[in-house]
Amino acid sequence: xQTYLSVSVRRLGNAxxxxxxGELDLASASQLEQALKLAWRDQPxxxxxxxxxxxxxxxxxxxxxxxxQQQADEQDRKLVLAHVxxxxxxxxxxxxxAGAFTIQDGS
Amino acid sequence: xxxxxxxxxxxxxxxxxxxxLFYDDDQGYLDGILQFLGPPLAAGEQVVAALPPERGxxxxxxxxxxxxxxxxxxxxxxxxxxxxxxxxxxxxxxRSSSGRLHYVGEPIWPGRSQEEIREATKHEALINLAWPDAxxxxxxxxxxxxxxxxxxxxxxxTHPFVIRGGKTVxxxxxxxxxxxxxxxxxxxAPPAGxxxxxxxxxxxxxxxxxxxxxxxxxxxxAARTRDLVLAASELSSNAIKHGHGAGVLRVWSQxxxxxxxxxxxxxxxxxxxxxRLPAPGAAGGLGLWMVNRLCxxxxxxxxxxxxxxxxxxxxx
Numbered sequence: 001x002q003t004y005l006s007v008s009v010r011r012l013g014n015a016x017x018x019x020x021x022g023e024l025d026l027a028s029a030s031q032l033e034q035a036l037k038l039a040w041r042d043q044p045x046x047x048x049x050x051x052x053x054x055x056x057x058x059x060x061x062x063x064x065x066x067x068x069q070q071q072a073d074e075q076d077r078k079l080v081l082a083h084v085x086x087x088x089x090x091x092x093x094x095x096x097x098a099g100a101f102t103i104q105d106g107s
Numbered sequence: 108x109x110x111x112x113x114x115x116x117x118x119x120x121x122x123x124x125x126x127x128l129f130y131d132d133d134q135g136y137l138d139g140i141l142q143f144l145g146p147p148l149a150a151g152e153q154v155v156a157a158l159p160p161e162r163g164x165x166x167x168x169x170x171x172x173x174x175x176x177x178x179x180x181x182x183x184x185x186x187x188x189x190x191x192x193x194x195x196x197x198x199x200x201x202r203s204s205s206g207r208l209h210y211v212g213e214p215i216w217p218g219r220s221q222e223e224i225r226e227a228t229k230h231e232a233l234i235n236l237a238w239p240d241a242x243x244x245x246x247x248x249x250x251x252x253x254x255x256x257x258x259x260x261x262x263x264x265t266h267p268f269v270i271r272g273g274k275t276v277x278x279x280x281x282x283x284x285x286x287x288x289x290x291x292x293x294x295x296a297p298p299a300g301x302x303x304x305x306x307x308x309x310x311x312x313x314x315x316x317x318x319x320x321x322x323x324x325x326x327x328x329a330a331r332t333r334d335l336v337l338a339a340s341e342l343s344s345n346a347i348k349h350g351h352g353a354g355v356l357r358v359w360s361q362x363x364x365x366x367x368x369x370x371x372x373x374x375x376x377x378x379x380x381x382x383r384l385p386a387p388g389a390a391g392g393l394g395l396w397m398v399n400r401l402c403x404x405x406x407x408x409x410x411x412x413x414x415x416x417x418x419x420x421x422x423x
Contacts, residue, residue, distance in 0.1 A: 001313035023315075026344040027308040056315070058340045059394050087333055094400050095393060096385055 003027040006053070007035040016044040021053030024061030032061070036068050045078065052083035057091055069100055080104055124244040125234055126275065127266035129251040129259065136162070136248060137169045139270055140211055143246045147209040148173050155199055156211040157182045157192075162248075186214040189227040190399040193237050193382040200241055201384070207242040215262075217253035224258055225290040226406060231265040236284035236378060246270075261287040284378060294408055294417055297368060301359035306343055307352055314343050314356045318367050325360035327422055334401040335420045339367045341394035342416050346371035350414065364403070368417040375409040 005028035006021040016039035020032060039047045049065065051057075065081065072079035082104040084092070092098040128139040140156070147154050148170075156166060157180040167174045186192050192214060200208055214227040234245060249262050251271075263269055263280040264287050270276075302321055306314045318339040322332040339356060346354030350371025358367040381395030395416070399405050402418040409415075 001316065002309055003312040023312060025311050025340055026347060027311050056336075056340075058337055058344065059397060060344055087330075091337065094397060 005031050007031055009035050009039045011042065011044065012048075014045040015048050016040070016042060016046075017048045017050055019050045019053065021055075023056035024054060024064070025056065025058050026060035029060045029064045032064050033067075036064070040071070040077075046080060047072065047077070048080045048082050050082045051088055052085070054088060057088055059095065062091065062095055062097060066097060066100060078102070122240050122242075123234075123238055124268070125266055126244070126246050126268045126270055127262045127278075128246055128248045128270045129262075130248055131250075131252050133165060135272075136250075137166065138273065139248065140166060140246065141169070142270075142273065143211065143244070144177070144209060147207065148176055150206075151176070152206045153199075153203050153208045154178065155180065155208065157185045158211065158213045158248075159183060159216050162213060162216075182213055182216075186212070186227065186230075188399055188402060188404055189214050189223065189230040190382055190405050192230055193233060193379070194384040194396070196243070196245075197238065197384045200238065200243060203242075207244060209244050209246075211246045211248065213248045215247075215249060215254065215258060217250050222406065223404060226404065228258070228261045228265060228290045229286050231262070232282075232284050232286050232290075233378060233382065235265070235267070237382070257289060261289065286378075291408065294368075294406055294415060297357045297366075298359055301357045303355060303357040305353065305355050306346075308347050311340065311343055311347075315340050317356070318358050321358045321360060322365045322420075325365050325422065327365050327420065331420050331422075335365060335367060335418070338398045338401045338418045338420075339369070341397050342367070342369035342418065345369070345394045345416075346373065346414075349373040349375075364419050364421045366417060366419045368415060370413060370415045372413045373409075374411055375407065375414055381405070381407070 003025050004022040005024060008019045010017050018035050018039050024032060069079050080102045084103050130136040130139055144154055154176060155178040158166065160181050160183060163179045167179060170177060185195055192212065196210060214230060215224050231247060247266065249259060251259060263278045264282045266278055267281045268275055269278045302317055304310060304314050304317050315336050318336050319332060322335050343354060343356055346369050350373030354369050354371035356367060356369050381399050385393050385396060398418055403421045404419040406417045
């Protein structure tokens with residue numbers, strides 16, 4: 001039973017929106033990495049990572065997000081985590097990384 | 108092999124001091140703690156005590172007005188999982204403005220389970236490794252009449268100095284950060300009915316699903332099930348990254364808890380793995396630290412032959 005992760009990238013005006021669904025772990029992290037590379041290639045002003053359908057994230061998944069944030073910072077571009085629901089937020093807080101991101105809270 | 112461990116003098120100005128206080132009764136308990144806390148309290152230095160709540164109340168009532176200057180922490184919470192204590196104290200040190208931090212910590216109390224006492228003893232040994240040069244004095248009370256003789260013998264192994272009847276003496280049994288033998292032996296086998304799965308990266312999701320299933324059947328709450336599943340995912344990921352790509356996960360329930368265990372062929376070289384306060388924003392090497400935050404007890408046994416980490420979440 002491979003880790004199920006769905007990732008889609010679409011352009012919305014000046015932003016690229018990366019929608020992530022399913023589970024983000026060591027096995028599926030590279031899928032998100034690829035999608036983020038794709039999103040940046042188009043030179044959007046910002047990349048929004050929509051986590052509404054994300055049901056699970058662990059440290060391996062967090063690492064991909066942190067690296068994406070680091071790259072955005074280095075290139076002076078904006079990365080936003082959107083629709084971060086409570087249980088995902090808890091993992092960010094436990095790992096002490098919530099402060100590293102721009103987060104739009106989820107419903 | 109005999110190694111002589113340096114006994115830093117408790118009167119020295121530099122570096123960590125780590126003392127065990129053996130007490131017989133409430134009077135001895137309070138006298139010993141006040142001997143330790145009195146001067147720094149009077150001098151306005153940072154004073155913290157992490158105690159079982161009823162001991163905290165006792166201390167507070169004895170201190171009267173000066174209890175205001177004491178930061179009192181519930182050790183039932185702080186030390187529920189003894190592996191959390193070192194990073195929590197490190198956070199206190201980081202907050203500490205100046206001077207010396209005086210910390211009283213009682214993670215071993217009569218009635219605490221044997222498994223928990225073993226992990227608390229391991230924690231005591233590792234204090235000697237954690238911040239040897241930090242301006243901190245650590246006093247650890249032990250009830251000498253109600254704790255088992257092995258527990259007291261281990262306290263003498265893990266503390267360079269012991270206070271008995273008001274007198275501070277060098278502990279000849281002190282072995283520095285070495286884990287006392289009884290606290291580092293292979294864990295007893297999981298019960299016969301434990302579910303298990305052998306995994307590589309392709310079975311990470313299945314391993315999590317198995318833990319979720321057993322936790323839910325046992326009646327673990329949704330939130331704590333998420334915690335245990337996350338812990339299992341971190342342990343399994345560690346096995347894949349550091350344990351040659353594979354491991355075995357076992358999960359079972361007890362009347363009051365759900366446990367999962369990951370075994371792999373890797374070796375945890377760092378004795379303080381999982382006990383270091385992570386730099387904010389860094390995500391590297393934090394799996395074990397997360398597991399310690401999420402679970403109520405974590406027992407890790409590692410050697411060149413392999414590693415087993417067992418994590419427990421209570422049904423409360």
